[in-house]
Amino acid sequence: MMNYQLTLTTLLFSALPLVGRAQSAPARTAAPLAVGTVAPAFKGKDAAGRPVELKQLLKKGPVVLYFYRGQWCPYCNKQLSQLQDSLQLLTAKGAQVVVVTPETQENIGKTVEKTKAAFPIVQDQGFVIMKAYNTAFTVDPATALKYKGFGVDLKKANAASDDVLPVPATYVIGRDGRIKFTYFNPDYKQRVSVRRIAAAL
Template sequence: MNNCLLLSFATLALALPQASHAQQTSARTAAPLAAGSVAPAFKGKDAAGRPVELKQLLKKGPVVLYFYRGQWCPYCNKQLSQLQDSLQLLTAKGAQVVVITPETQENIGKTVEKTKAAFPIVQDRGFVIMTAYHTTFTVDEPTAKKYRGFGVDLRQANGAQEDVLPVPATYVIGCNGRIKFVYFNPDYKQRASVHRIAAAL
Protein backbone atom coordinates (compact mmCIF):
# COMPACT_ATOMS: atom_id res chain seq x y z
CA MET A 1 0.00 0.00 0.00
CA ASN A 2 1.16 3.60 0.40
CA ASN A 3 3.02 3.05 3.66
CA CYS A 4 6.46 3.59 2.20
CA LEU A 5 9.32 2.34 4.32
CA LEU A 6 12.93 1.53 3.78
CA LEU A 7 14.38 -1.89 3.61
CA SER A 8 17.41 -3.09 5.37
CA PHE A 9 20.33 -5.29 4.68
CA ALA A 10 24.02 -5.91 4.18
CA THR A 11 26.02 -7.69 1.48
CA LEU A 12 29.67 -8.80 1.06
CA ALA A 13 31.72 -11.90 0.05
CA LEU A 14 32.38 -15.59 -0.24
CA ALA A 15 34.30 -17.58 2.33
CA LEU A 16 36.72 -14.76 1.78
CA PRO A 17 38.45 -12.81 4.51
CA GLN A 18 36.43 -9.89 5.75
CA ALA A 19 37.99 -6.48 5.24
CA SER A 20 38.50 -4.49 8.40
CA HIS A 21 36.60 -1.25 8.95
CA ALA A 22 39.78 0.68 8.24
CA GLN A 23 40.25 -1.20 4.97
CA GLN A 24 36.65 -0.63 3.96
CA THR A 25 36.82 3.09 4.52
CA SER A 26 40.15 3.75 2.78
CA ALA A 27 40.11 5.77 -0.48
CA ARG A 28 36.42 5.79 -1.29
CA THR A 29 34.51 5.79 1.98
CA ALA A 30 31.04 4.50 2.78
CA ALA A 31 28.51 5.89 5.25
CA PRO A 32 24.72 5.53 5.25
CA LEU A 33 22.35 8.19 4.00
CA ALA A 34 20.06 9.34 6.78
CA ALA A 35 16.44 8.34 7.09
CA GLY A 36 14.31 11.32 6.12
CA SER A 37 16.73 12.56 3.47
CA VAL A 38 15.80 12.78 -0.20
CA ALA A 39 16.74 9.62 -2.08
CA PRO A 40 19.16 10.35 -4.96
CA ALA A 41 17.56 9.96 -8.39
CA PHE A 42 18.97 7.23 -10.59
CA LYS A 43 18.47 5.60 -13.97
CA GLY A 44 19.74 2.31 -15.30
CA LYS A 45 18.83 -0.81 -17.24
CA ASP A 46 18.02 -4.26 -15.96
CA ALA A 47 19.52 -7.50 -17.28
CA ALA A 48 16.97 -7.55 -20.12
CA GLY A 49 17.81 -4.00 -21.17
CA ARG A 50 14.61 -2.49 -19.77
CA PRO A 51 14.90 1.03 -18.29
CA VAL A 52 14.77 1.35 -14.51
CA GLU A 53 14.25 4.86 -13.12
CA LEU A 54 13.51 5.77 -9.53
CA LYS A 55 11.19 8.65 -10.45
CA GLN A 56 8.94 6.38 -12.51
CA LEU A 57 8.98 3.58 -9.94
CA LEU A 58 7.85 5.89 -7.14
CA LYS A 59 4.71 6.74 -9.10
CA LYS A 60 3.62 3.15 -8.46
CA GLY A 61 4.62 2.84 -4.80
CA PRO A 62 7.57 2.59 -2.40
CA VAL A 63 10.88 1.21 -3.60
CA VAL A 64 13.12 -1.24 -1.79
CA LEU A 65 16.68 -0.74 -2.99
CA TYR A 66 19.25 -3.47 -2.40
CA PHE A 67 22.98 -3.37 -3.08
CA TYR A 68 24.99 -6.56 -3.56
CA ARG A 69 28.59 -7.39 -4.40
CA GLY A 70 28.52 -10.07 -7.05
CA GLN A 71 27.66 -13.57 -8.17
CA TRP A 72 30.85 -14.81 -6.50
CA CYS A 73 29.48 -13.94 -3.05
CA PRO A 74 27.58 -16.83 -1.43
CA TYR A 75 26.02 -14.52 1.16
CA CYS A 76 24.64 -12.33 -1.63
CA ASN A 77 23.30 -15.33 -3.51
CA LYS A 78 21.62 -16.65 -0.39
CA GLN A 79 20.02 -13.29 0.31
CA LEU A 80 18.75 -12.80 -3.22
CA SER A 81 17.37 -16.36 -3.29
CA GLN A 82 15.50 -15.71 -0.04
CA LEU A 83 14.27 -12.39 -1.43
CA GLN A 84 12.92 -14.13 -4.52
CA ASP A 85 11.23 -16.84 -2.43
CA SER A 86 9.53 -14.23 -0.22
CA LEU A 87 9.06 -11.48 -2.79
CA GLN A 88 5.29 -11.49 -2.41
CA LEU A 89 5.64 -10.28 1.18
CA LEU A 90 6.93 -7.00 -0.26
CA THR A 91 4.92 -6.72 -3.47
CA ALA A 92 1.69 -7.36 -1.55
CA LYS A 93 2.39 -4.06 0.22
CA GLY A 94 2.83 -2.22 -3.07
CA ALA A 95 6.62 -2.20 -2.92
CA GLN A 96 8.91 -2.56 -5.91
CA VAL A 97 12.28 -4.18 -5.48
CA VAL A 98 15.38 -2.99 -7.35
CA VAL A 99 18.84 -4.46 -6.92
CA ILE A 100 22.07 -2.59 -7.71
CA THR A 101 25.45 -4.23 -8.35
CA PRO A 102 28.83 -3.22 -9.79
CA GLU A 103 29.25 -6.56 -11.58
CA THR A 104 29.12 -6.93 -15.36
CA GLN A 105 26.00 -7.97 -17.27
CA GLU A 106 27.55 -11.38 -17.87
CA ASN A 107 27.95 -11.89 -14.14
CA ILE A 108 24.45 -10.56 -13.47
CA GLY A 109 23.26 -13.37 -15.73
CA LYS A 110 25.07 -15.84 -13.47
CA THR A 111 23.42 -14.25 -10.43
CA VAL A 112 19.97 -14.62 -12.01
CA GLU A 113 20.74 -18.25 -12.84
CA LYS A 114 21.83 -18.98 -9.27
CA THR A 115 19.05 -17.11 -7.47
CA LYS A 116 16.12 -17.26 -9.97
CA ALA A 117 15.75 -13.52 -9.40
CA ALA A 118 12.68 -12.07 -11.13
CA PHE A 119 13.23 -8.50 -9.90
CA PRO A 120 15.31 -5.95 -11.82
CA ILE A 121 19.06 -6.10 -11.27
CA VAL A 122 20.88 -3.00 -12.51
CA GLN A 123 24.56 -2.86 -13.42
CA ASP A 124 26.03 0.27 -11.85
CA ARG A 125 28.64 1.26 -14.43
CA GLY A 126 31.19 3.61 -12.94
CA PHE A 127 29.69 3.08 -9.45
CA VAL A 128 27.40 6.09 -9.98
CA ILE A 129 24.38 4.79 -8.03
CA MET A 130 26.53 3.20 -5.34
CA THR A 131 28.36 6.49 -4.82
CA ALA A 132 25.11 8.49 -4.69
CA TYR A 133 23.84 6.18 -1.93
CA HIS A 134 27.21 6.25 -0.12
CA THR A 135 27.72 2.47 -0.29
CA THR A 136 30.96 2.56 -2.32
CA PHE A 137 34.28 1.67 -0.74
CA THR A 138 37.71 0.87 -2.14
CA VAL A 139 39.14 -2.52 -1.23
CA ASP A 140 42.80 -2.06 -0.34
CA GLU A 141 45.46 -3.96 -2.25
CA PRO A 142 46.29 -6.58 0.42
CA THR A 143 42.60 -7.49 0.69
CA ALA A 144 42.10 -7.44 -3.09
CA LYS A 145 45.12 -9.74 -3.40
CA LYS A 146 43.55 -12.18 -0.92
CA TYR A 147 40.36 -12.12 -2.98
CA ARG A 148 42.34 -12.89 -6.12
CA GLY A 149 43.83 -15.84 -4.25
CA PHE A 150 40.28 -17.17 -3.95
CA GLY A 151 39.73 -16.67 -7.68
CA VAL A 152 37.84 -13.37 -7.37
CA ASP A 153 39.37 -10.54 -9.40
CA LEU A 154 37.18 -7.57 -8.53
CA ARG A 155 38.30 -5.48 -11.50
CA GLN A 156 37.50 -8.27 -13.90
CA ALA A 157 34.21 -9.10 -12.17
CA ASN A 158 33.10 -5.47 -12.39
CA GLY A 159 34.74 -4.50 -15.67
CA ALA A 160 36.45 -1.66 -13.79
CA GLN A 161 39.87 -0.15 -13.18
CA GLU A 162 39.51 -0.08 -9.39
CA ASP A 163 38.95 -2.65 -6.66
CA VAL A 164 35.60 -1.31 -5.52
CA LEU A 165 32.61 -2.90 -3.77
CA PRO A 166 29.39 -1.68 -2.22
CA VAL A 167 28.56 -2.09 1.43
CA PRO A 168 25.57 -4.42 1.17
CA ALA A 169 22.98 -1.89 2.20
CA THR A 170 19.22 -1.71 1.82
CA TYR A 171 17.16 1.44 1.55
CA VAL A 172 13.38 1.75 1.59
CA ILE A 173 12.27 4.83 -0.29
CA GLY A 174 8.82 6.24 0.38
CA CYS A 175 6.40 7.43 -2.28
CA ASN A 176 7.41 11.01 -1.45
CA GLY A 177 10.98 10.25 -2.55
CA ARG A 178 12.42 10.31 0.95
CA ILE A 179 14.35 7.52 2.63
CA LYS A 180 12.17 5.87 5.25
CA PHE A 181 14.33 3.03 6.51
CA VAL A 182 18.00 2.09 6.20
CA TYR A 183 19.96 -1.08 6.87
CA PHE A 184 23.68 -0.43 6.47
CA ASN A 185 26.17 -2.92 7.86
CA PRO A 186 29.73 -3.43 6.54
CA ASP A 187 29.66 -6.97 7.95
CA TYR A 188 28.63 -8.99 4.91
CA LYS A 189 27.38 -11.83 7.09
CA GLN A 190 24.64 -9.68 8.58
CA ARG A 191 21.47 -9.21 6.49
CA ALA A 192 18.00 -7.93 7.24
CA SER A 193 15.33 -10.53 6.66
CA VAL A 194 12.54 -10.04 4.14
CA HIS A 195 10.10 -10.27 7.04
CA ARG A 196 11.81 -7.33 8.73
CA ILE A 197 11.53 -5.27 5.56
CA ALA A 198 7.90 -6.24 5.10
CA ALA A 199 7.23 -5.09 8.64
CA ALA A 200 8.90 -1.77 7.86
CA LEU A 201 6.65 -1.33 4.82
Protein backbone atom coordinates in the same frame (compact mmCIF):
# COMPACT_ATOMS: atom_id res chain seq x y z
CA MET B 1 34.08 -30.82 -6.46
CA MET B 2 31.67 -30.07 -3.62
CA ASN B 3 34.46 -30.33 -1.04
CA TYR B 4 36.62 -27.97 -3.09
CA GLN B 5 33.84 -25.40 -3.33
CA LEU B 6 33.21 -25.63 0.38
CA THR B 7 36.90 -25.18 1.13
CA LEU B 8 37.15 -22.26 -1.27
CA THR B 9 34.17 -20.52 0.26
CA THR B 10 35.40 -21.12 3.80
CA LEU B 11 38.86 -19.79 3.02
CA LEU B 12 37.67 -16.83 1.00
CA PHE B 13 35.09 -15.59 3.44
CA SER B 14 36.71 -16.60 6.73
CA ALA B 15 40.26 -15.59 5.94
CA LEU B 16 39.12 -12.15 4.81
CA PRO B 17 36.76 -11.01 7.57
CA LEU B 18 37.38 -7.31 7.02
CA VAL B 19 36.38 -7.16 3.38
CA GLY B 20 33.32 -4.96 3.36
CA ARG B 21 34.67 -2.79 6.15
CA ALA B 22 36.16 0.67 5.70
CA GLN B 23 39.86 0.19 5.02
CA SER B 24 40.97 3.12 2.86
CA ALA B 25 40.11 6.76 2.27
CA PRO B 26 37.16 6.03 -0.05
CA ALA B 27 36.06 3.28 2.32
CA ARG B 28 35.69 5.65 5.26
CA THR B 29 33.08 7.63 3.33
CA ALA B 30 30.74 4.62 3.25
CA ALA B 31 27.95 5.52 5.65
CA PRO B 32 24.14 5.28 5.46
CA LEU B 33 22.04 8.12 4.16
CA ALA B 34 19.85 9.43 6.95
CA VAL B 35 16.21 8.48 7.28
CA GLY B 36 14.08 11.40 6.11
CA THR B 37 16.50 12.61 3.45
CA VAL B 38 15.56 12.71 -0.21
CA ALA B 39 16.74 9.56 -1.99
CA PRO B 40 19.20 10.30 -4.82
CA ALA B 41 17.66 9.91 -8.27
CA PHE B 42 19.06 7.11 -10.40
CA LYS B 43 18.45 5.34 -13.66
CA GLY B 44 19.89 2.29 -15.35
CA LYS B 45 18.99 -0.89 -17.21
CA ASP B 46 18.13 -4.32 -15.90
CA ALA B 47 19.56 -7.63 -17.16
CA ALA B 48 17.05 -7.64 -20.03
CA GLY B 49 17.97 -4.11 -21.09
CA ARG B 50 14.79 -2.54 -19.75
CA PRO B 51 15.09 0.97 -18.28
CA VAL B 52 14.88 1.29 -14.50
CA GLU B 53 14.39 4.78 -13.10
CA LEU B 54 13.59 5.70 -9.50
CA LYS B 55 11.33 8.59 -10.46
CA GLN B 56 9.10 6.34 -12.56
CA LEU B 57 9.06 3.54 -10.00
CA LEU B 58 7.90 5.86 -7.22
CA LYS B 59 4.81 6.73 -9.23
CA LYS B 60 3.66 3.15 -8.62
CA GLY B 61 4.63 2.77 -4.97
CA PRO B 62 7.51 2.61 -2.49
CA VAL B 63 10.85 1.20 -3.61
CA VAL B 64 13.10 -1.23 -1.77
CA LEU B 65 16.66 -0.74 -2.97
CA TYR B 66 19.22 -3.48 -2.36
CA PHE B 67 22.97 -3.43 -3.04
CA TYR B 68 24.97 -6.64 -3.52
CA ARG B 69 28.60 -7.45 -4.22
CA GLY B 70 28.55 -10.05 -6.97
CA GLN B 71 27.64 -13.55 -8.14
CA TRP B 72 30.84 -14.85 -6.54
CA CYS B 73 29.59 -13.97 -3.03
CA PRO B 74 27.61 -16.81 -1.36
CA TYR B 75 26.10 -14.40 1.17
CA CYS B 76 24.71 -12.24 -1.65
CA ASN B 77 23.33 -15.27 -3.49
CA LYS B 78 21.65 -16.51 -0.34
CA GLN B 79 20.11 -13.11 0.33
CA LEU B 80 18.76 -12.73 -3.21
CA SER B 81 17.38 -16.27 -3.19
CA GLN B 82 15.56 -15.58 0.07
CA LEU B 83 14.33 -12.27 -1.33
CA GLN B 84 12.90 -14.04 -4.37
CA ASP B 85 11.25 -16.69 -2.22
CA SER B 86 9.61 -14.05 0.01
CA LEU B 87 9.06 -11.36 -2.61
CA GLN B 88 5.29 -11.41 -2.12
CA LEU B 89 5.73 -10.04 1.40
CA LEU B 90 6.96 -6.82 -0.20
CA THR B 91 4.85 -6.66 -3.35
CA ALA B 92 1.71 -7.23 -1.28
CA LYS B 93 2.44 -3.86 0.30
CA GLY B 94 2.77 -2.22 -3.11
CA ALA B 95 6.56 -2.12 -3.02
CA GLN B 96 8.87 -2.56 -5.96
CA VAL B 97 12.27 -4.15 -5.52
CA VAL B 98 15.38 -2.93 -7.33
CA VAL B 99 18.81 -4.45 -6.87
CA VAL B 100 22.07 -2.66 -7.71
CA THR B 101 25.48 -4.25 -8.27
CA PRO B 102 28.84 -3.21 -9.73
CA GLU B 103 29.22 -6.52 -11.60
CA THR B 104 28.97 -6.85 -15.36
CA GLN B 105 25.82 -7.85 -17.22
CA GLU B 106 27.37 -11.27 -17.89
CA ASN B 107 27.86 -11.82 -14.18
CA ILE B 108 24.38 -10.48 -13.42
CA GLY B 109 23.14 -13.26 -15.70
CA LYS B 110 24.98 -15.76 -13.51
CA THR B 111 23.38 -14.23 -10.43
CA VAL B 112 19.92 -14.62 -11.96
CA GLU B 113 20.67 -18.26 -12.77
CA LYS B 114 21.80 -18.95 -9.21
CA THR B 115 19.04 -17.06 -7.40
CA LYS B 116 16.10 -17.20 -9.86
CA ALA B 117 15.71 -13.46 -9.29
CA ALA B 118 12.63 -12.04 -11.02
CA PHE B 119 13.21 -8.44 -9.88
CA PRO B 120 15.32 -5.92 -11.82
CA ILE B 121 19.05 -6.03 -11.22
CA VAL B 122 20.88 -2.92 -12.39
CA GLN B 123 24.54 -2.78 -13.34
CA ASP B 124 26.07 0.28 -11.68
CA GLN B 125 28.69 1.30 -14.22
CA GLY B 126 31.22 3.67 -12.72
CA PHE B 127 29.72 3.03 -9.26
CA VAL B 128 27.46 6.07 -9.74
CA ILE B 129 24.48 4.74 -7.76
CA MET B 130 26.69 3.19 -5.09
CA LYS B 131 28.45 6.51 -4.53
CA ALA B 132 25.15 8.42 -4.44
CA TYR B 133 23.88 6.11 -1.68
CA ASN B 134 27.24 6.10 0.14
CA THR B 135 27.70 2.33 -0.16
CA ALA B 136 30.87 2.33 -2.31
CA PHE B 137 34.25 1.59 -0.78
CA THR B 138 37.66 0.72 -2.18
CA VAL B 139 39.10 -2.66 -1.24
CA ASP B 140 42.72 -2.31 -0.09
CA PRO B 141 45.37 -3.76 -2.44
CA ALA B 142 46.43 -6.59 -0.10
CA THR B 143 42.86 -7.86 0.26
CA ALA B 144 42.15 -7.48 -3.48
CA LEU B 145 45.25 -9.61 -4.13
CA LYS B 146 44.01 -12.29 -1.72
CA TYR B 147 40.68 -12.31 -3.56
CA LYS B 148 42.55 -12.91 -6.81
CA GLY B 149 44.24 -15.87 -5.19
CA PHE B 150 40.78 -17.39 -4.73
CA GLY B 151 39.77 -16.64 -8.31
CA VAL B 152 37.86 -13.42 -7.65
CA ASP B 153 39.28 -10.55 -9.72
CA LEU B 154 37.13 -7.58 -8.71
CA LYS B 155 38.30 -5.35 -11.56
CA LYS B 156 37.46 -8.04 -14.10
CA ALA B 157 34.16 -8.97 -12.40
CA ASN B 158 33.07 -5.33 -12.49
CA ALA B 159 34.87 -4.28 -15.70
CA ALA B 160 36.40 -1.45 -13.69
CA SER B 161 39.81 0.12 -13.14
CA ASP B 162 39.48 0.09 -9.33
CA ASP B 163 38.71 -2.59 -6.76
CA VAL B 164 35.41 -1.20 -5.51
CA LEU B 165 32.54 -2.98 -3.75
CA PRO B 166 29.33 -1.84 -2.10
CA VAL B 167 28.38 -2.31 1.51
CA PRO B 168 25.40 -4.68 1.01
CA ALA B 169 22.94 -2.09 2.26
CA THR B 170 19.16 -1.86 1.90
CA TYR B 171 17.05 1.30 1.64
CA VAL B 172 13.27 1.70 1.74
CA ILE B 173 12.17 4.76 -0.21
CA GLY B 174 8.67 6.12 0.25
CA ARG B 175 6.45 7.39 -2.54
CA ASP B 176 7.38 10.93 -1.49
CA GLY B 177 10.96 10.15 -2.49
CA ARG B 178 12.32 10.19 1.04
CA ILE B 179 14.23 7.40 2.76
CA LYS B 180 12.02 5.63 5.31
CA PHE B 181 14.36 2.89 6.47
CA THR B 182 18.02 1.91 6.11
CA TYR B 183 19.99 -1.23 6.86
CA PHE B 184 23.71 -0.57 6.57
CA ASN B 185 26.12 -3.08 8.04
CA PRO B 186 29.82 -3.14 7.04
CA ASP B 187 29.88 -6.83 8.00
CA TYR B 188 28.93 -8.42 4.66
CA LYS B 189 27.86 -11.61 6.44
CA GLN B 190 24.94 -9.83 8.09
CA ARG B 191 21.86 -9.10 5.94
CA VAL B 192 18.46 -7.68 6.74
CA SER B 193 15.52 -10.09 6.60
CA VAL B 194 12.66 -9.67 4.14
CA ARG B 195 10.21 -9.69 7.06
CA ARG B 196 11.98 -6.72 8.64
CA ILE B 197 11.76 -4.81 5.37
CA ALA B 198 8.07 -5.71 5.08
CA ALA B 199 7.53 -4.34 8.59
CA ALA B 200 9.31 -1.12 7.60
CA LEU B 201 6.89 -0.72 4.70
